[in-house]
Amino acid sequence: MAKYLISFPAAAMVVRNAELERASRDSHAVIEAAKAAGVYVFGGGINAGVPVVRVSGDGTVIEGGYPSGPELDGGFAVLELPSRDAAVEWAARLAAACRCDQELRVFHFDPAS
Template structure:
């Protein structure tokens, strides 16, 4: 899955943040069963935080 941004309404933008401050506000790590579940969680977080959320796949555990 490429880096994408998800808005509070679930809209997926096909790129992450091109410019902006360093990631120093925090992050969340989830192990979810599908990309759709990931987008749903990101939309929920975007709604709660009032800002788009960037999604990145950083590790896939083949045993999970």
């Protein structure tokens, strides 16, 4: 089975304040369903209040992320699933719950990790 990253950038979740509580409840329900199904690995949201730093091999710390890369924020879940079709189904459930499209990526398999 492969591990899939299901995620969305913070800017994608445009939800009215009145709907935010329901979206939170619904997304947590999908995560609980993934846990009950035994496919949940881990997930959460990036804490935008903590500044990003880049750390080089010699231990040098540089404020900010890669200048050419996209900002990594928003929420994510990692699920271990038997197929891409199953991953699409879970991504659709999270998209409905979060009220925004989800990006789906598969992790490269590394038998040593």
